[in-house]
Amino acid sequence: MSEWKAKRFWETASVVSVEDGYGIALDGRAVKTPAKQALLVPSRGFAEAIAAEWDAQEDKINPSKMPFTQTANAAIDKVAVxxxxxxxxxxxxxxxxxxxxxxxxxxxxxxxxxxxxxxxxxxxxxxxxxxxxxxxxxxxxxxxxxxxxxxxxxxxxxxxxxxxxxxxxxxxxxxxxxxxxxxxxxxxxxxxxxxxxxxxxxxxxxxxxxxxxxxxxxxxxxxxxxxxxxxxxxxxxx
Incomplete structure (x- = not known):
């Protein structure tokens, strides 16, 4: 049985500057971590690397090709707590x-x-x-x-x-x-x-x-x- 993967649903990933750092938006909608926390990182460069990973996704989302996103998720959902x-x-x-x-x-x-x-x-x-x-x-x-x-x-x-x-x-x-x-x-x-x-x-x-x-x-x-x-x-x- 093949593994189910979520399909790409957005056109553009962009970096958004907020008070606590930098977030990523998919067609204006903020990306969250698996634990439903705001995905906010401390520098624009880090956010740009994450946005580039989302932009590079094709028809189906492949998390294994999103190492910057995975590291940010780990920092927020696991390390911070x-x-x-x-x-x-x-x-x-x-x-x-x-x-x-x-x-x-x-x-x-x-x-x-x-x-x-x-x-x-x-x-x-x-x-x-x-x-x-x-x-x-x-x-x-x-x-x-x-x-x-x-x-x-x-x-x-x-x-x-x-x-x-x-x-x-x-x-x-x-x-x-x-x-x-x-x-x-x-x-x-x-x-x-x-x-x-x-x-x-x-x-x-x-x-x-x-x-x-x-x-x-x-x-x-x-x-x-x-x-x-x-x-x-x-x-x-x-």
Whole structure:
């Protein structure tokens, strides 16, 4: 049985400036989220990206081709109503950050991790005041509570839209540090993504490529880069 999809019923999608931000109207009718909240975003650029998605829909609406709309809906319907819980969940990545768990051997991998990951740990200490320690092996060793509290403070300072985008920057890389580095433009998003994939790249070099795994990674990279674009749109001047 084929999946039912709503049909396009509008001619034009447009951006509407309102007191609380920017909305999207379909032939003058305001778009709402799935939870029936007003779909309002913090910048015109973000709203224009959403409007473009609605304009690009053909006979039947395809939500999978509307990532900006989906992120806005998530921010309004999910993140805004449980901001503290989402922030706590993301801040917890700091205690088991990808960049802090290092291989014990071979020496080539150890050196590569140090060369690519140490600069980000140095950066986060200087920029956010959080000194995280690298560990050898896979056993969890707790980080300094003061460093974790500092990182948590910065996560909680993000608004719902920023936090929705930040969620993907952190969860897709497994690194709170790389998530912050992406928001602060420490390196281009594509480079930060490659840094997060260091271990997988090493394995592929040793044992050969896995086409299925690479296809899955490519999807995740697109989601990561989309999240970076959304974060930038959330913080852009209106």
């Amino acid at each position: 449980q901001h503290g819980e989402v922030a706590d969940m993301l801040a917890a990545y700091g205690d088991s950050d990808l960049l802090c768990y290092r291989a014990e051997q071979p020496v080539e991998l150890v050196a590569r991790q140090a060369a690519q990951w140490d600069p980000f740990l140095t950066w986060v200490e200087g920029a956010l005041g959080a000194r995280l320690q690298a560990r050898s092996g896979v056993m969890h060793i707790a980080q300094d509570p003061d460093a974790l509290a500092q990182l948590s403070h910065h996560v909680h300072a993000l608004n719902a839209f920023e936090l929705a985008a930040f969620h993907d920057l952190v969860s897709l890389t497994g690194s709170l540090v790389l998530g912050f580095a992406a928001t602060q433009n420490v390196q281009p998003a594509a480079d930060i993504w490659r840094v997060s994939r260091l271990d997988e790249v090493w394995q592929a070099e040793q044992w050969g490529r896995d086409e299925e795994a690479e296809a899955a990674a490519a999807l995740k990279q697109r989601a990561f880069e989309h999240a970076k674009v959304v974060f930038d749109l959330c913080t852009a001047d209106s």
